[in-house]
Amino acid sequence: MERHLAAILIADVVGYSRLSQIDEEGTRIRFQADMKDIFGPRIAEYSGRLVKTMGDGLLVEFHSVVDALRCAIEVQQQKAKQNASAPSEQRLEFRVGVNLGDIIVEGEDIHGDSVNIADRIQALAEPGGIAISGPAYDQVKSKLAVGYASLGEQTVKSIGEPIRVYRIVLDPAAAGKTIGVRKKRRSWRVPAATAAVMTLLLAGAALWWQPWTLIHTPAAVTRLAYPLPDKPSVAVLPFINVSGDKEHDHLAEGLTDDLITELSKVSGLFVIARHSVFAIGDTPGKIQDVAAELGVHYVLEGTLQRAGPRLRINVKLIDAVSGLSLWAERYDRQYADLFAVQDDVIGKIISALAVKLSEGERDQLARIPTGNLEAYDYYLRAEQEGITYSDVETYRRTLSFYQKAIDLDPNFANAHAGIARVAVDVWRNDYTYLWSAAVARKIAYDAAGQALKLDANNARALAVLALLQLVDGRETEAMDSANKAVQAQPSDAEAFGNLALILAHTGNHEQAIVEMEKALRLDPSPPPSFQLLAGIVFYTARDNERAIPLMEAARDALPNAEPVHEYLTAAYTIRGDRVRGGDEAAKLLKLFPDSNLTYYGYLYDYWHDEDLQYHLDGLRAAGIPEWPFGFEGAEADRVSGSELRNLVTDKTWVGKHKNGTDFIQYFDKSGNTAYRSANTSITGVTEIRDDRLCETFAGYFLDRIVCGYVYRNTAKQDPTAQYVHVTPQALKFFSLAP
Template sequence: MERHLAAVLIADVVGYGRLSQIDEEGTRARFQSDLKEVFEPKIARHHGRLVKTMGDGLLVEFHSVVDALRCAVEVQQQKAKRNAVAPAEQRLDFRVGVNLGDIIVEGEDIHGDGVNIADRIQALAEPGGIAISGTTYDQVKSKLPVGYISLGEQKVKSITEPVRVYRVVLDPAAAGKTIGTRSNLRAWRIAVAAAAAVAFILAGVALWWQPWTLIWPPSPTERFAYPLPDKPSVAVLPFINVSGDTKQDHLAEGLTDDLITELSKVSGLFVIARHSVFAVRDTAGKIQDVAAELGVHYVLEGTLQRADSRLRINVKLIDALTGLSLWAERYDRQYVDLFAVQDDVIGKIISALAVKLSEGERDQLARIPTDNLEAYDYYMRAEQEGFLYSDVETYRRTLSFYQKAIDLDPGFANAHAGIARVAVDVWRNDYNYLWSAAVARKIAYDAAGQALKLDPNNARAHTVLALLQLVDGRETEAKESANRAVEAQPNDAEAVGNLALILAQTGSRAQAVAEMEKALRLDPTPAPAFQLLAGIVFYTARDIDQAIPLMEAARDALPNAEPAREYLAAAYVDRGERTPAARETEKLLQLFPDSNLTYYSYLYDYWREDDLRYHLTGLREAGIPEWPFSFAGKDADQIGGEDLRNLVDGKTWAGKHKNGTEFMQYFDKAGNTAYRSSNTNITGVVEVNENRLCEKFVGYFQDRMVCGYVYRNTSPEQRDMQYVHVTPQALKYFSLTN
């Protein structure tokens, strides 16, 4: 085994696998043709040794690094000429990497870091271009008629230390020039364009060569999924836990979340939401591919490693349009310095992007969420659980983590806001297995209020408060709270989306659509629950074409979510699609057989009259019944007036719900009632209104009276029970016990 210094050239075909799938034999033949007619003559001319071919690539060794680069330049120039006259589907583009470094020689083969670096940097070359290492650049920078673009230090796979990388510019007008800043890049681009124009006038015959395409490929924004915002746009990619301990995954995700949250408070930035960046976590493409998918100019990426009390964080801010690193930092700190590291990262990003902060934003960013890192750890665990439309165990774990954080630091506003967010979700979706609706509503109000006492600018608490106020019929206050949430965190997709919901349900439809579209731009790959929220907003605003695809996606991801089926059924009716509407109704009644129009009329009685009529008409035409389980009592069996009063004054009912749940209900003569079942124990008031029995329980249907009917039981079902009580919420069979 021998070691020596050598110049290594590695070339690789761009997209070889895709081309082979189209025409395997033709692609292989064209590679062999390029090898024999282009590479081998140039390698021999510049005293190189072809070590081996590697499928669609080749490895070459040179004694002189100048010879190696001269060979690469001539190869790419000749390839440009061959491609110019070849059909597009028959062109092969090569990326070439050149490195000067130490290699290991074993027989005819070579390997080692010198080879590995050449291989890694060739991937950083443009198709038809050349990338070289810093060691190569230092030796050749003034010896060939080419220019160079500095890509700065790049972290490459399997190489411990970052590698300086340069792209080679083949146009003679760039000879001897090296650029590495955006301002110089722009000035040089103008100069090269001017030189190319002069060259075109003087030598039109060279038009086929088009050397400028090797220097300035088509603008990367052409393949972006969205137009770039008119302010600096950033995606914080999920930090990678390199500790070797999956128990620290939540810490890496928590750091990602916190950076997104803090940057979202800056009105001068555009920041992609958490769910969308985590959705591209496993994207195999380069940074530019991720940026194109999310539609952002800048990408922040990093790694985290925790070992006992030590914390190591590497972070880099990348300009996705140029591929250049704007700023990079390595932190080796104590774990207790975590917030200081976060502050420094945020400050460096804001500085690098030249963003001006308002006084309020500066104060908000300076605020430390908690002094207790153990509390912070529990909070991050809660945030990673996810709780929208969750199972009961997920809800319980989430609440447990938030509560442990509060126990350790009662002044932790974000943890109180987290409990409020869970509680309002439980309340809005009637998840009685955790709390009754009354209890969930009170917890949501109390927790949001406590969060705002501790932090008056807590966006999540303002959002929860807005939802509660909307349902309570306090439209003006709901709008104020929703707007305050967005002011506190202008890049928070959830805050913007909930503002859109408030606007839609208070009559500002056009503004609601605009805000919802903004929220979806902030979160271009939203979670199913957010897709459902967006669909409901568009539906309420009568934008059915935008509503239906979002609700269909939410339904497919959340097949057991009642609102997805309910709103889709009505939306299909609005578009005249009766068959899919009937299909959604059938599935809704399979999942929730007690679904009925009377229930929805009470549930949404805080809506504007035209919106409620629009929704109920759609549901009725989709086939939703008037009462639970499609119950339809006969007039002859209905009990009213004095007979109905005698059934409740001082009486106790015992019986079963249609779903089999046993219950007891007591009525005193003063109009009070107490209801008890296996999972509910509540008290309320009752009154007889002609032939209707009306009840009010705190926390249910916004504390309103809800009316139903009592019939003699003449059906074969539950024939041992004397009566049937139908309400918007239930169908109950009962007999008197006294």
């Protein structure tokens, strides 16, 4: 092995994986063209040696650090001119790092800390920019017509000691200047004893204050509402729109959302969920107070300003324990460069917190959601609408924005996943004013499938698919999809919540509680719909002390939501609070008078038997009837056998529902039926099972068979009707047509 002093230049393409996914062959061709037409001639001109290319980067050795920097400057200037006329998806931007130090030479290759430092410095350069080490700066600071911006001492991965780093400023007005360096303060004479005490104090402070590590002061840590996780924990506070135009609020919120989502994909980070940071966003107080309430070590804050095609973003990463800023950056870019800015911010956070990425995480972070910024804008608007439980107008607006995004970019996976999320809510909660349950189920399946076809690691689509598979009775597949969602986005509270629900309904109660606790730690101030979900999980797992407060909070926000009253009715009663249980049962029956145990038994037929009976027993004890509208038929009046068969063979029923709706229903000899009312016209099939009339109508009640009984109307609840037909969904009074 040989050792000698050398100047090392390392260059790397910004967002290479993302560009490759857009156009793999074209990106590679452009990289090779840059190597041949730009780097090659400049390296030769300044007597450098190309040691090797490294995928999307290159390593070069120079005898002179001045020559190395001259090469880097000319390369970046030439690239800037080239990129100015190129479409954004065809621009290759390089970060360049230059260091001066001792290297190890092995054949044609070089190694050592000096090479590693050059690589770490390269990551601190801006896209299209150059960063150099302190030793390199000391040699070139007065020899080139450029300026320098000091970044101070930086602690970087795998290098024991902090290193001085400078960015090159190519503005001619900055030539020969170094900005960002603290001037020496005027010295004051102090007594020797005082100086000694101050020295000891400063030494102690130096041992304590290490802003790049996870060492905490006891006083600061004890203020936290939750114990700190065993990994770097971050809250991305809502970016502030300083444009003076509320039209751009959704852009600031969208940037916040996207940073949270992307950082949530990194397994080495713990990231607080969107709702909790937005809930606290308007709360006055210091950063330390916000961090204490959320239980995190680091806080990211920023501002956004859009003026026409220009976008200005200021962002800062703060160590909330010490109160010190770890990293700050100002971006003044074209709006079209929004994704590049996001990539850079995420990369700097990961670098600042020394988080190691897996190859899969690198690939996921390199993806851009869409190449169409108008589609992205509609997507952001959909996301900002949110999904308010049982708010039909919000659903409609949200769906329209997602669909506009897809119309502009059919390959926008996140927009397809958004539609899947809305559709699965409509399906689960039977919001038939949007779609029938069966149509919503199909839309959810199709949209989730399309999202996963475009992005196999889309956490939202995986979570939706898991819920669909659970209700279809495919427990193993549901668990697999739910676990994949968590793996794809390890800080996604929604993914953990859905996993917990699936665990609860497949009999894994203890693990369901563990996963839901993780979800609530990630989202300590969850929205009402998530409070309800958490309450259902704890209730199913037989932990009503935690379930009831969550469901009560959801009830206060969602007073007209059926599941809130349904589950609180059972939870209160099972806990022994019959008065509150009865009150909730009365509210449930007032809002939804056709609520009944038979219906819930059908609805939850995918639950394990012991869980279903636990729920039905609680509702029964609170007074929820077996059949809709409190119907109780006498055994002697029930129609069965040949008499029942005769009622549904080539016969027509004419009558009214309990709610007053007129209907007519025809049955042929082959088991087919046609039903008509003022607002419904459907066909289906029938069969008789154990003296029950069973019907299936495509698009209704999840496409399931629904069975009920027919009784002679001896009680004369409707004096004009001969019979009563009761099912989990309806109570109908009818007579046979002549």
